[in-house]
Amino acid sequence: MAVQWLLVCHGLVTLLVVVSFLCGQWPIFQGTFIQRIHFFLTFGAYDYFRRFVLFSCGSRGVDALHSAEYYCCDRPNPIIQLIYLLIIGTTYYIIAKSSFIYIPGYYISGIHRYTSFLAVGVGIILFLLTSFSDPGVVNSSNVSQYLSAYPYDNIIFTEKECHTCKIPKPARSKHCSICDRCVARFDHHCAWMNNCIGERNTRYFMAFILWHFLICIYGIAALALILAGRLKDLQVVHILTVYYDIENSYRELAPLVLQWLLNSHNTQILVMVFLAVITMLLAGFFTYHAKLCLTNTTTNESFKWQEYLSWQTKVNEAKASAAALKASLGELSQEKKPPESKWKTFFSRSHLEEVEVVKNNIYDKGYLHNIYEIVAPFSTRRSFLLKKSKTG
Template sequence: MLVSLSYFIPVEILFTYGCYYAACAADPGIITKDNLQKYMDMYPYDGLTFEPRDCSTCKMPKPARSKHCSMCKGCVARSDHHCAWVNICVGHNNHRYFLLFLFALWQFLIYAVYVTFSIYRGKIQQWGLDNAVIKDVLTGKEIPLSFRKAMLYILQEDRIIGALGILSAIVCVIIFLFTLYQLYLSIRGMTTNEAFKWEMVQDGVSKGEIWKFEDKEVKNEIAPSTATDFFWRDLDMDPKTGRIAPMKGARMVRDFSEIPNIYDRGLLKNLAEVLFPAK
């Protein structure tokens, strides 16, 4: 079986390194003066996770869902995170290649675990451990050697392959869970950066810092550039009552579920946005 599958090894290596190169070499979506307007038009500001403001480093407006990266030396459109594995940000243009690299690495590790297991199973058969028995010194009864104990015996005799197999299995699980997390965020219309921002919003709701405009005129006067009626409010305490001072034309949000994620366009559209980003 190992001989018949041996041709997969160069294919696996080339595929994994090809995906890695694509993730490293692709432009993550660095925002420049030439493409600034395109990214400004792509997503509106929601007033909570993203508000209209300029990047103090790039000296340009920051489009919604973007983030400045000091290591990439620029603002990245729909920034997910800066990845040390590929030494570049994961963003609007290369998120799909990053997911492909995770998949390639995951299935390569599965193959590594399978090969390690097959080598050990072959040694068990070669050494006759599959038919070995253990004799109880007290009763004289012969007990068949279990597969688990046979594997542990082989592991003692050949620790290098065993260590590689165990390491591959552990990393395989980690990569699988991380890939699931990335896909979960993608289908929710969210990035890793935005997931942290939404945690801050949820905390803001519990502290009474998230408010909603009830009067359109007040909203247009205070936050005309945001696409929702929700906003952060610096809390002012009424010195007489010791309570949060009311605000004309707005009310405090008391339930986090009341706040929509305007970047969540539905499962299929969210996935399409990551896999087939707008040019």
Template sequence: MAVHWLLICHGLITLIVVVSFLCGQWPIFQGTPISSIHRFITFGAYQYFLKLVGAVFGDKGINSILSVEYYCCDRSNPILQIIYLAIIGSTYYIIVKTSFQYIPGYYLSGVHRYTSLLAVAIGILLFLLTSFSNPGTVTVDNVSHYLSVYPYDNIIYTKKECSTCKLPKPARSKHCSICNRCVARFDHHCGWMNNCIGERNTRYFLAFLLWHFLICMYATIAIGLVLAGRLKELKIVYILTVYYGVENSFRSLAPHIIQWLLGSYNSQILLMVFMAIVSLLLAGFFAYHAKLCLTNTTTNETFKWQDYVSWQKKLSEARASSVALKASIDRMDSERKPPDNKCKSFFRRSPLENTEAVAKNNVYDKGFFHNLYEVIFPVPTRASHSHTKSKSG
């Protein structure tokens, strides 16, 4: 029984750590233990480690750690790509070793031995496409094209030159300090892919997220059906009710069945819980990026819009305060005048209420279907663009 509780505690701790690491910065978790654990994992633990290294090895040890940090976090490197391949390879290997012996089973046919391998292979293919495809690098040859495709909105994008590439900077582009290049319709730099996500590979990135969500759901359901099949094949419910006198109801049978599953198939249970958690996280990431694509916005632009809206609100509040101050001075100057009618005073709006609403005018949002089409078929890959380019040549 102690082993069962140990497995349950292990699963809960794993869940808390994974959620804290990936989602601890979300507003919903602010001021909760999840947020504190996230800060410790992402910042606090590293700072304590640096202090320990400094105390033992001095400045040379700290400089060595910082150089490793610079390579891992600020330079292009394949570390996370290797970790991804190790995770997906080891997970599939464990599933094969622990669950394939029960396939075919009561609920699953033998075809799932091959469909699972095909699903993993497609996932790795999408990973390679996203990792090694051109995200839309801005060069001397194509900068004029990108300047015409993405006009400046004069709100969050204005005409300027990239200080590093020394090229005109097209709207929606950004210079990636890690890859050291300007990328058209820049979304973000993905460490897992060791590549930027931009105009030409956003479609692969979205397909990668969606497919891996489906793989994790497939694995979760398949393992669940394997365990359900074992219950049927071994007639566990029949044995519990007939030989052990357990009442034939869900409430009575559930604790005994869970205890039996944890004792006999603990590896499959842990795998199923792990895959379910990962699938939920992937669903959240996919939903977020899908929403951005359908509104023709990038992750980079969400931060730009937040800064713009915040600045506009502060400007509007400053104007309102100025108007209110002027109104109060005017009232002081007119104290000797007869007082206004009480009805008029009641319905008169305060100058502070005249703060202008800040509108987010995204000129690149051209409608649901056009936005989706633009992501699936980037401008350089469209036949119409190639035809126009050949004509002009």
């Protein structure tokens, strides 16, 4: 019973936050659909939780939360990794304990006892691969190969030296302050993995997200087939229509069937709601990162491009304003011209409307090439290893 109440509370709170985020009703959830998804997964949910802690526990609770945040997210430790294992292990245990007794059923075969275990096992393997694989650490022995693999675009990446590692800093790399190392094609530091996501393990990270998305869909479908089989085995619809004289229509039967399911199989219903919420979050997260991969952009670079484009737009607007002011002063110094047509003035474009800043990503070489760079990173290719042996 305690597990069911825990699932109810978790599902309601998560559903409330997700619905509010999808509707964009709160200021922190403004922007496009994909931007709201990414912001919610990285900042929004935590900010909402922090406000809840401040409301319920006061400033001392927020201080304790910040201390836990520093320990869990700002220094290497396995706590969040253990939380992931606890979540997936507990969810699988609840499903196995409450639903395996109905497998095989009318619509589902007995093999799903083993395929579900296999699916969870593959997910954990991908998690371990992402967590403990080399993200593409840049050091003195391979820095020259990375310098040739990723040329500087002289826009968001220029030639410089890492102040901490004291080696040249290749384009697209970044020094992770948490892991204290330079990572090639740095995307972000993932607290769930306790590892950086970079040039060598982005493929495992994407496979991890996609596989867990498929696991959630598989879980929802399997539970739905189990419940449909229970309705068939117990002849719930037949009993309602024959013995209780309920009209055999969807409008009349659906509320009663749903009520029966909530009373008899509430654990399965709650798990399905939980998996549905996680599915939406994983779908948004995967869509965001898939878009980055298809354009050969990292999360770190997307922030850099936003800053650059915003700054460049302001510079161009300032130049356009200065040019417009200079033109106006020049017209005042000349002889007075005949008045311009009001309609022509109304439809004429402003100089500020002509300001346009274009993103020039030299690393984007087409979808197929970009995907190949994720699947087969430069540092795993023969040409990269040959360059390393020659320079060595």
